[in-house]
Amino acid sequence: MPRITDARVIVTCPGRNFVTLKIETDAGVHGVGDATLNGRELAVAAYLSEHVVPCLIGRDAHRIEDIWQFLYKGAYWRRGPVTMSAIAAVDMALWDIKGKIAGLPVYQLLGGASREAVMVYGHANGVGIDDTIAAARGYIDQGYKAVRLQCGVPGMAGTYGVSKRRDRYEPADSDLPTETIWSTEKYLRIVPPLFAAAREALGPDVHLLHDVHHRLTPIEAARLAKDLEPYRPFWIEDATPAENQDGFRLIRQHSTTPLAVGEVFNAIWDAKTLIENQLIDYIRATVTHAGGLTHLRRIAALADLYQVRTGCHGATDLSPVAMAAALHFDLSVPNFGIQEYMAQTDETDRVFPHAYRFEAGQMHPGEAPGLGVDIDEAQAATYPYKRAYLPVARLEDGTLWSW
Numbered sequence: 001m002p003r004i005t006d007a008r009v010i011v012t013c014p015g016r017n018f019v020t021l022k023i024e025t026d027a028g029v030h031g032v033g034d035a036t037l038n039g040r041e042l043a044v045a046a047y048l049s050e051h052v053v054p055c056l057i058g059r060d061a062h063r064i065e066d067i068w069q070f071l072y073k074g075a076y077w078r079r080g081p082v083t084m085s086a087i088a089a090v091d092m093a094l095w096d097i098k099g100k101i102a103g104l105p106v107y108q109l110l111g112g113a114s115r116e117a118v119m120v121y122g123h124a125n126g127v128g129i130d131d132t133i134a135a136a137r138g139y140i141d142q143g144y145k146a147v148r149l150q151c152g153v154p155g156m157a158g159t160y161g162v163s164k165r166r167d168r169y170e171p172a173d174s175d176l177p178t179e180t181i182w183s184t185e186k187y188l189r190i191v192p193p194l195f196a197a198a199r200e201a202l203g204p205d206v207h208l209l210h211d212v213h214h215r216l217t218p219i220e221a222a223r224l225a226k227d228l229e230p231y232r233p234f235w236i237e238d239a240t241p242a243e244n245q246d247g248f249r250l251i252r253q254h255s256t257t258p259l260a261v262g263e264v265f266n267a268i269w270d271a272k273t274l275i276e277n278q279l280i281d282y283i284r285a286t287v288t289h290a291g292g293l294t295h296l297r298r299i300a301a302l303a304d305l306y307q308v309r310t311g312c313h314g315a316t317d318l319s320p321v322a323m324a325a326a327l328h329f330d331l332s333v334p335n336f337g338i339q340e341y342m343a344q345t346d347e348t349d350r351v352f353p354h355a356y357r358f359e360a361g362q363m364h365p366g367e368a369p370g371l372g373v374d375i376d377e378a379q380a381a382t383y384p385y386k387r388a389y390l391p392v393a394r395l396e397d398g399t400l401w402s403w
């Protein structure tokens with residue numbers, strides 16, 4: 001049995017912060033897991049190094065489920081993004097180790113490939129409708145079959161999803177949270193014309209997605225979903241905050257636009273009502289924030305019973321370790337829908353060498369044993385942690401809102 005001999009947390013900032021757990025075994029193999037929680041990175045790093053690592057030393061690395069249960073039930077304090085991201089990092093690293101010892105890519109351990117490759121969507125954004133459509137064409141030219149559209153809102157200085165730079169989007173850009181202004185009325189005036197123009201310009205085949213980013217009330221979200229229906233969006237995401245899962249009923253009552261939610265979920269319980277009542281079509285929980293492959297598979301299995309498909313979060317605040325794990329999950333799970341993908345910076349790709357690849361709008365985790373991703377610790381050490389927060393949003397009267 002491979003015994004865990006050491007585990008350490010590596011924090012690095014090759015353009016943005018990442019928290020990685022590296023677990024060593026006496027079998028001569030190590031595994032890596034992503035524990036990045038954007039804007040709260042050091043909370044997870046401390047949770048891991050102070051409270052999790054001491055419990056790992058000496059354990060059998062093959063006992064993934066038992067270690068998961070030990071860390072979840074054994075903490076007494078269940079769930080929450082810090083706890084679940086820490087457990088996820090351990091879980092990913094253990095699957096990585098198991099794969100390396102077996103000499104198999106992790107997707108083979110998860111049941112093997114259910115498809116040839118994984119459809120991903122890219123992020124097209126622009127200040128106005130025309131440059132957003134031009135950006136979408138750029139993705140389609142690279143072979144993407146699905147593109148997310150976000151455009152600036154006239155009368156608002158900046159908004160979620162619209163980059164200052166065309167090629168990169170990194171919202172956690174400030175030592176203290178940047179304050180932005182939000183107007184629901186202005187936003188609801190621009191998104192339907194964006195989708196009308198995009199559908200007209202890009203044709204019927206490309207999948208078009210949109211992220212509301214939790215900024216509407218259920219009845220406002222219902223109106224947007226209804227207004228977008230003629231343009232057949234693939235989904236609208238996070239149409240309203242989902243703490244109250246029943247809130248989605250209202251949207252459902254008014255529209256057949258598919259709904260996706262869950263990038264901030266950390267446990268199956270966050271999605272139970274939504275899934276069992278078929279209030280959503282895609283579950284976006286990620287391997288990092290929702291307890292690793294072990295827990296994400298449980299969520300996907302529940303979702304599968306209700307024909308809810310997966311659409312994992314894949315923004316750049318999830319490290320290449322998370323992307324690799326997501327791709328093994330996506331390739332194997334029966335109810336896969338789509339995977340979000342944003343290319344990382346060259347610096348990040350150098351810190352995390354990986355076997356996964358992109359080709360013509362699809363991705364594949366590769367055939368390397370384990371997750372097929374590693375951390376170059378010497379490279380990582382050259383990029384020290386730099387505090388960075390996501391922005392916050394206020395209504396025009398100063399009321400704090402969802403960003």
Ligand SMILES: O=C(O)C(=O)C[C@H](O)[C@H](O)CO
Nearest residue numbers: 038211213263314315317340
């Ligand atoms: O990629 C998305 O859909 C997001 O909403 C990105 C989030 O804002 C980001 O991951 C927050 O850290």
Ligand SMILES: [Mg+2]
Nearest residue numbers: 211237238263
């Ligand atoms: Mg989102």
